[in-house]
Amino acid sequence: EDKVVQSPLSLVVHEGDTVTLNCSYEVTNFRSLLWYKQEKKAPTFLFMLTSSGIEKKSGRLSSILDKKELFSILNITATQTGDSAVYLCAVEANFGNEKLTFGTGTRLTIIP
Amino acid sequence: NAGVMQNPRHLVRRRGQEARLRCSPMKGHSHVYWYRQLPEEGLKFMVYLQKENIIDESGMPKERFSAEFPKEGPSILRIQQVVRGDSAAYFCASSLREYNEQFFGPGTRLTVL
Numbered sequence: 001e002d003k004v005v006q007s008p009l010s011l012v013v014h015e016g017d018t019v020t021l022n023c024s025y026e027v028t029n030f031r032s033l034l035w036y037k038q039e040k041k042a043p044t045f046l047f048m049l050t051s052s053g054i055e056k057k058s059g060r061l062s063s064i065l066d067k068k069e070l071f072s073i074l075n076i077t078a079t080q081t082g083d084s085a086v087y088l089c090a091v092e093a094n095f096g097n098e099k100l101t102f103g104t105g106t107r108l109t110i111i112p
Numbered sequence: 113n114a115g116v117m118q119n120p121r122h123l124v125r126r127r128g129q130e131a132r133l134r135c136s137p138m139k140g141h142s143h144v145y146w147y148r149q150l151p152e153e154g155l156k157f158m159v160y161l162q163k164e165n166i167i168d169e170s171g172m173p174k175e176r177f178s179a180e181f182p183k184e185g186p187s188i189l190r191i192q193q194v195v196r197g198d199s200a201a202y203f204c205a206s207s208l209r210e211y212n213e214q215f216f217g218p219g220t221r222l223t224v225l
Contacts (some may be wrong), residue, residue: 042116098160100157100214101147102155107152
């Protein structure tokens, strides 16, 4: 069974700090890894990663995938209170198996 | 371009009643996915549908739960004879084509009294 483990479970930092969120996975026929940000409602898509070693960047957020060691990290620099949310990592497999398998998330709290 | 729409946003049912949850995918998206999120747990896949077809229902309980995505209209997740354990947030997601990123709706929060 596919498995996604995120760490830490929760993280509290001060505004302006840099944070690194971790996601490790076990997937048969891995295709992609996705990061989402969930505030009170819908998970919001952040990144989709399919290739190892290529960093994806969007403003202060960046992510990279290591397919050899089976993990990904999500970095947020110069954190702001609006970054407070649960960050979800999910994996997708190949061969007609399009469902996403999610981790339980990392709850990030930014203190002003 | 409107995002994924779900309604109702909140639904309260008594044990034994039926719950119907609706999902309209993003414009142009023909792939719909339903996920369930229990309190303090991650999102769990339930079912994947394309227009008029159920592609993968491996995450959906065999009894009381059903899903459809008709040629016209929204996708419907139906829960018959609800029990307290069905209380959860139910999220719908859609994608443009297979293996594209999935975009999520705001969810329906079901409470069973």
